[in-house]
Amino acid sequence: MRLSLLADLNTERAARRAAILVTDVASGEQRLVREAQVAGDPLAQELRERIRAGKSGLVEQGDRQFFLTVQTPPVRMVVIGAVHISQALAPMARGVDFDVTIIDPRTAFATPERFPDVPVRAEWPDTILPEIGIDRYTAVVALTHDPKIDDPALAAALRSECFYIGALGSRKTHERRVQRLTASGFTETDLARIHAPIGLDIGAVSPAEIAVSVLAEIVATLRKERRRSA
Amino acid sequence: MLSTDTDILKAAEAWKREGRGVAVATVVETWGSAPRPVGSHLVIDADTNFLGSVSGGCVEGAVITEALDVIADGKPRMLEFGVADETAWHVGLSCGGRIRVYVERVD
Numbered sequence: 399m400r401l402s403l404l405a406d407l408n409t410e411r412a413a414r415r416a417a418i419l420v421t422d423v424a425s426g427e428q429r430l431v432r433e434a435q436v437a438g439d440p441l442a443q444e445l446r447e448r449i450r451a452g453k454s455g456l457v458e459q460g461d462r463q464f465f466l467t468v469q470t471p472p473v474r475m476v477v478i479g480a481v482h483i484s485q486a487l488a489p490m491a492r493g494v495d496f497d498v499t500i501i502d503p504r505t506a507f508a509t510p511e512r513f514p515d516v517p518v519r520a521e522w523p524d525t526i527l528p529e530i531g532i533d534r535y536t537a538v539v540a541l542t543h544d545p546k547i548d549d550p551a552l553a554a555a556l557r558s559e560c561f562y563i564g565a566l567g568s569r570k571t572h573e574r575r576v577q578r579l580t581a582s583g584f585t586e587t588d589l590a591r592i593h594a595p596i597g598l599d600i601g602a603v604s605p606a607e608i609a610v611s612v613l614a615e616i617v618a619t620l621r622k623e624r625r626r627s628a
Numbered sequence: 629m630l631s632t633d634t635d636i637l638k639a640a641e642a643w644k645r646e647g648r649g650v651a652v653a654t655v656v657e658t659w660g661s662a663p664r665p666v667g668s669h670l671v672i673d674a675d676t677n678f679l680g681s682v683s684g685g686c687v688e689g690a691v692i693t694e695a696l697d698v699i700a701d702g703k704p705r706m707l708e709f710g711v712a713d714e715t716a717w718h719v720g721l722s723c724g725g726r727i728r729v730y731v732e733r734v735d
Contacts (some may be wrong), residue, residue: 400735401735404644404652407637408637421732423656423730426704454654455667458668467654468667504720613731
């Protein structure tokens with residue numbers, strides 16, 4: 399492996415971009431395929447599938463065998479609202495290796511005591527989200543029930559490529575939310591990206607059960623819908 | 629602590645930049661029950677310092693020995709480890725699986 403290739407791979411990873419190192423097993427020949435270059439690669443189909451699944455592995459092409467070292471950025475979950483559901487959701491999300499951040503401008507909610515193991519930012523979403531940067535490996539979950547806090551976060555999420563947007567609230571609440579966001583210029587197609595009511599319909603009752611349904615929906619979206627769009 | 633493959637590959641890059649001889653071992657195939665998934669890395673330098681894991685400790689010794697040869701001659705090697713369940717506790721993988729490990733030098 400050339401040092402420059404290794405360095406490029408590390409650079410891509412640090413920048414939160416997916417990349418695949420393709421190694422010809424017989425000859426040792428290698429190339430780095432950045433996510434943006436996948437379409438032009440002879441192994442495009444396979445590479446796309448591998449990036450979606452985030453899994454390294456061997457692939458045959460003709461009589462040649464290639465090993466694909468797949469690097470995808472850690473999935474992030476940005477939770478708006480340091481609420482009861484978030485307290486259940488954060489440790490579960492960490493359990494499946496998500497990088498979790500909690501945002502809530504209400505300092506009484508956003509305390510380290512309530513969220514001992516996750517970064518909590520007591521700031522308004524529109525202030526802090528540009529700094530965090532929402533990319534396509536990010537899920538945005540709005541749980542405050544308060545339009546003042548949720549709406550700016552949803553707007554930022556809709557303007558980004560994030561793979562999942564979910565918002566807590568009944569169908570009625572969501573209708574009003576859609577009206578507000580439409581008034582601020584978002585289209586029907588944009589707003590269809592929001593999962594609301596949030597979470598899989600598993601009959602969840604307690605905050606922890608709702609957290610399970612939200613996390614399950616996010617994993618399903620991460621692993622399934624990306625394949626459909628590929 | 630270096631716990632992820634990202635950190636391990638960063639260390640490989642840093643070691644090489646310090647002028648050390650470095651090899652990267654990667655799990656490329658597994659059969660049966662294998663302790664570390666495909667894509668796991670072990671990074672070795674010419675003084676047998678190492679980071680990461682390809683088998684959770686079962687075959688690292690053998691991989692490191694081979695890696696020293698790879699660092700010396702620059703030729704990548706494909707290694708295969710594995711044993712039947714009955715003898716698993718005596719040599720190799722305690723879980724009875726088989727793994728293939730690709731070892732290459734960083735140039």
